[in-house]
Amino acid sequence: MEEAELxxxxxxxxxxxxxxxxxxxSAAMDACMHFPHVRMAEGVVTVYDAAGNNPMDLFxxxxxxxxxxxxxxxxxxxxxxxxxxxxxxxxxxxxxxxxSLIGVYDSLYIVTRRNGQWGIQARSSxxx
Numbered sequence: 001m002e003e004a005e006l007x008x009x010x011x012x013x014x015x016x017x018x019x020x021x022x023x024x025x026s027a028a029m030d031a032c033m034h035f036p037h038v039r040m041a042e043g044v045v046t047v048y049d050a051a052g053n054n055p056m057d058l059f060x061x062x063x064x065x066x067x068x069x070x071x072x073x074x075x076x077x078x079x080x081x082x083x084x085x086x087x088x089x090x091x092x093x094x095x096x097x098x099x100s101l102i103g104v105y106d107s108l109y110i111v112t113r114r115n116g117q118w119g120i121q122a123r124s125s126x127x128x
Contacts, residue, residue, distance in 0.1 A: 006081050009118050010088055010111055014076050017120060018092070022070045026054050034112055034119035041125045062094070062128070069097040074104065085121075086111045094127070103127060 013032055020028030030051035037048040048054055062068035074091040081087065088109040094102040105127030112121040 001083055003078060003081065006086055007076075007078055010078065010086055011076055013111060013118050013120065014073065014088075014090070014109070018071060018073060024056065024059050026052070026056050029054055032120055034114055034121045037120065038122040039125070040123070042128055065128075066094070066102045067096040068094050068102060070095055076109075079108075084113045092127070 017029060017032040020026075020032060033048070033051075033054075035048060035050050035053075039046045039048070046055075059068070071092050071094050074093055075089070077089045079087045079089050088111060090107045090109050091104060092107070093104050096102060105125055107123055107125040107127070109120055110122040111118055113119075
């Protein structure tokens, strides 16, 4: 598969994931992930063994702490890839309802293909 085609698949996947995240739609987020799913943030490694294990209380914590309302991608760039796995350098912004900036965070996302389906397998973020 060509890099441009992979980038298109990954852009679509991550855009669906971000829309689900902003809608607080755990089922739609799960549909974008492969399991077990690994998340590394704030020095903690969390493994979601199966769909339905995504801790949705994170949104309430972000709202209470920072007034978080939504997030948006700044960039999604392929760093390495083969036919079954893609490493992406991503950056996202968290914002309050009025659009004011909470922060900009860099992450590494690993997207894998299983049975022809692309899904986010792991995320390592410098954000909370």
